[in-house]
Amino acid sequence: MENKELSPVLDKEDRTQGRVEEMRHKLAESGHRITPQRLCILQALTDSPSHPSAEEIFSEVHRACPTTSLATIYKTLQTLKDMGEVIELEFSDGSNRYDGLRPKSHPHCVCTKCGVIVDVEVEGLEDLDRRASDLSGFAIDHYRIDFYGLCRKCQEQ
Numbered sequence: 553m554e555n556k557e558l559s560p561v562l563d564k565e566d567r568t569q570g571r572v573e574e575m576r577h578k579l580a581e582s583g584h585r586i587t588p589q590r591l592c593i594l595q596a597l598t599d600s601p602s603h604p605s606a607e608e609i610f611s612e613v614h615r616a617c618p619t620t621s622l623a624t625i626y627k628t629l630q631t632l633k634d635m636g637e638v639i640e641l642e643f644s645d646g647s648n649r650y651d652g653l654r655p656k657s658h659p660h661c662v663c664t665k666c667g668v669i670v671d672v673e674v675e676g677l678e679d680l681d682r683r684a685s686d687l688s689g690f691a692i693d694h695y696r697i698d699f700y701g702l703c704r705k706c707q708e709q
């Protein structure tokens with residue numbers, strides 16, 4: 553895992569398998585069939601080191617389940633998103649990225665050169681949604697915080 557040496561970055565190894573099971577359970581609970589293709593998608597969604605795009609999930613899934621179409625990927629992502637099990641990070645160039653490991657809003661660091669996206673825990677930003685809700689009276693259901701810059705790898709190049 554290339555992110556190992558990045559101390560502020562959460563180690564997601566421990567989350568991966570648990571999240572696959574959780575999402576699988578949620579899908580089944582809401583009446584969705586757990587097809588081998590869907591399982592492959594859940595695996596790819598949580599295996600990927602850095603918030604994969606639908607296309608990246610597709611090429612990963614395609615190796616294990618070659619019959620899976622990109623449309624199926626999008627449909628499953630939409631279903632998981634609607635269930636609050638996946639976060640979709642939209643970008644203006646249309647290259648949306650997905651986080652199936654942490655379905656609750658959290659800050660991200662986005663590399664402006666290679667496009668890698670990592671979760672980052674910043675002290676003082678916990679409970680932001682609750683605090684913003686207290687101040688504004690809004691019933692907040694999600695938020696988006698991105699930090700942009702060069703990742704360690706790109707800084708070294």
Ligand SMILES: [Zn+2]
Nearest residue numbers: 663666703706
């Ligand atoms: Zn980079």
Ligand SMILES: [Zn+2]
Nearest residue numbers: 651654670671
């Ligand atoms: Zn994330």
